[in-house]
Structures are given as C-alpha cells and as structure tokens.
Amino acid sequence: MMNLRQIEAFYMVAKNNSFSKAARELHLTQPTISTNITNLEKELGTPLFIRSTTSVALTENGEKLYIQAKRIVDATKMIDRIFDRKREREMRMEIVIAASTVPAQYLIPQILLEASKQDKSLQFRLIECDSEEVANKVGNQLVDIGFAGSVIENRYCKYLPFYDDELIVVAPNNPYYQGIQREHRDIRWIEGERIILREAGSGTRKEAMRVMKRLGIAEENLNIVAIISNPLTLLQSIAGGMGITVISKLAAQKYIEDGTLLGFSLGEGGAHRAISLVYNSKDNMSESAQQIQRAIERLYP
Incomplete structure (x- = not known):
C-alpha cells in the first residue's frame, strides 16, 4: 500500500x-x-x-x-x-540487509544487537532470501549489505568471511541410524538413504553439493525425496523420519543436543564453509553499514 x-x-x-x-x-x-x-x-x-x-x-x-x-x-x-x-x-538511519537463512536466523540477531549498543539511532530492515538472491540484491544496489553462506559469482559483490560454519549430515535418532553412527561408516552410506535438500539457490545446498562431489558422491546418485527451503520445517521432517539431510550445524545443534536428531561429520575432518558479509564493490560502505562491520569484528575477532 x-x-x-x-x-x-x-x-x-x-x-x-x-x-x-x-x-x-x-x-x-x-x-x-x-x-x-x-x-x-x-x-x-x-x-x-x-x-x-x-x-x-x-x-x-x-x-x-x-x-x-x-x-x-x-x-x-x-x-x-x-x-x-x-x-x-x-536522526533515524535505516540500513537494508539481505541475508540467507542461516545467518539471518542464527547470527544476525546478535550482530544487530551489538551494533545497536553503539548507535541507538540505527534502524534495520532485514530481507531473508537465499544466497543467490543476496548476491543479486547487493550487486544491483537494492540493499546496503548482505550476509551469505556461499560465494556466488557476481562482478560487483565483495565477500568478507567472518564465521566458520560446519555442514553436517542429520538423521532421525533411531536404532538404525544409531547403528550407523556406532559403526563409523564411510560417508558414502548416504547414497542409499532418502535425502531432503534445501532449494537450488541455497548456500547450504551449494556448499553441500561441492563437498559431496569432492567425496565422490554424485548428485544424480542421491535419492532426493523432497526440497524444503525452511530449515525448521526441514529439521522437523527429519525428526519425523522422512529421511536425512545436510545442514548447518548452527541450525541443527539444539536438536542434536536434546537427542531429537543425530549428527554425522561429512567425511574426514568435516565440511566447513564461511559465512560472509557481502557488499557492493562499486560503492564505499555507508557509515551505518560500517557500524555493522565493526559489530562483526567485535563479536568474531
């Protein structure tokens, strides 16, 4: 309106x-x-x-x-x-932020709180989208800054990594998967399982596919039964026995700690990706955006 x-x-x-x-x-x-x-x-x-x-x-x-x-x-x-x-x-200064799901839900609330402590005049507008859309909005100057879990090719986007995020396989906590966990099977066991993935533009999905390709697991060999964009809905589907998924440990940690789900490392040494602050390389960051950057530096030195 x-x-x-x-x-x-x-x-x-x-x-x-x-x-x-x-x-x-x-x-x-x-x-x-x-x-x-x-x-x-x-x-x-x-x-x-x-x-x-x-x-x-x-x-x-x-x-x-x-x-x-x-x-x-x-x-x-x-x-x-x-x-x-x-x-x-x-006196009010609004900063428009585009963020992919994991940083939007698990990192940005604390970052905005930290920035607000230093400047109470800041106003924030958060747009939650996938990593591809973050790059599109930042590259086209539709937002001030972005947060993404995957580096998307865009000539105008500059990525500043600040958080190391682990991707893990998550499965229902039942005797079958407990047995797999005890046996320490090679990660290729996931090829025979029903798998739920995030949407195509998701940074989590892109990074998961890169890791699986490196481990010799081809996407066409996966039994993908559903595509779910919302991490909470995805995790609830896993808990209900619908299948397994690859997801950020940040998103799954609470479910693993309370015993609802089981977590498995993605291969030897695990799989890691960087969560990054994204800005447009054609312009200098505004003062308000720089305050967000300084808040990140204080929280994640």
Whole structure:
C-alpha cells in the first residue's frame, strides 16, 4: 500500500534529479530510496522515472504525480514543525540487509544487537532470501549489505568471511541410524538413504553439493525425496523420519543436543564453509553499514 515514505522518496528524487542526493537529504541509504520508488511504481502500475547511467527524469505520469507529492510533503513538513518532530525524523538511519537463512536466523540477531549498543539511532530492515538472491540484491544496489553462506559469482559483490560454519549430515535418532553412527561408516552410506535438500539457490545446498562431489558422491546418485527451503520445517521432517539431510550445524545443534536428531561429520575432518558479509564493490560502505562491520569484528575477532 502506498505510504508517506514512498511519496517523500519520489518527491526528493524528482526535485534533485538524483537518487543519491535524495538519499542524503532524507537521511536514508540509496537502496532504501530505490526500494521505495520501485514499490510506488508497482503500486501505481506505471514507471515514474526514465533512468539512465547519468541521470533520472520524470515520465509523463511522474510529472502528474509530482505536484500532488509536493503538496503532501509540504503538509508533512508543516506537521513536523507544529509538533517538533523534525529532529527525530532526521536522526533515524535505516540500513537494508539481505541475508540467507542461516545467518539471518542464527547470527544476525546478535550482530544487530551489538551494533545497536553503539548507535541507538540505527534502524534495520532485514530481507531473508537465499544466497543467490543476496548476491543479486547487493550487486544491483537494492540493499546496503548482505550476509551469505556461499560465494556466488557476481562482478560487483565483495565477500568478507567472518564465521566458520560446519555442514553436517542429520538423521532421525533411531536404532538404525544409531547403528550407523556406532559403526563409523564411510560417508558414502548416504547414497542409499532418502535425502531432503534445501532449494537450488541455497548456500547450504551449494556448499553441500561441492563437498559431496569432492567425496565422490554424485548428485544424480542421491535419492532426493523432497526440497524444503525452511530449515525448521526441514529439521522437523527429519525428526519425523522422512529421511536425512545436510545442514548447518548452527541450525541443527539444539536438536542434536536434546537427542531429537543425530549428527554425522561429512567425511574426514568435516565440511566447513564461511559465512560472509557481502557488499557492493562499486560503492564505499555507508557509515551505518560500517557500524555493522565493526559489530562483526567485535563479536568474531
């Protein structure tokens, strides 16, 4: 639904003929401005700007909207003056983050809390998606920063690894799998099992397939019975006896500790992947994004 932030973003971009200038004047990040404009265009069902690499200009429908948007923004400024809200509005800085499932659910809450301790004016908007979509959003400057569990090829994405995550095989805790665990079988035993995997764009799946290929296990030899994107649903399916999976130890740890599931290392020495902070190499990180980076450095030195 159309909202005041979208109207303000549209007005300031049109007034300045620039997304970056609008972002500075509204004390928002450029990806936030871009998202507001995109959502407004979707809501109205029409493009509002003609974009080029060097400038932006209003479309015919954009020109129709401009005068109405100006009236709304002027009225908002008047309300701000009456109720002295201007200072509070200007102090808030929103940072838009795209994150794949494992970092979003198990690492980012603590990172955002740490960043907030240093700067209480920060606002966060978290978009949870798979690692491929994280790279797409960061590369296209739709978000400020990202977090991903796999390095996806993108010329504009820079990856800064900060957390070592182990991938493990997880199975129901029943006598059959207890026997396999006691026997310390070669990891190729999984070829004969019913396997549930994450979606194709998942960093967990991509890294798991790389490790299995290195161990001589071909994806076409796996008995894949289901694709489940949500780790919680996946783990509950495993607990119910539907099959086995390869998943982050972060996600499965609680279930293993309480005896619901069994965990198996993926080959000799286990399988590890890096969780990374992702940013666009074309731009310097904003000050608010740098605060996230500093929070990570404090938590994971």
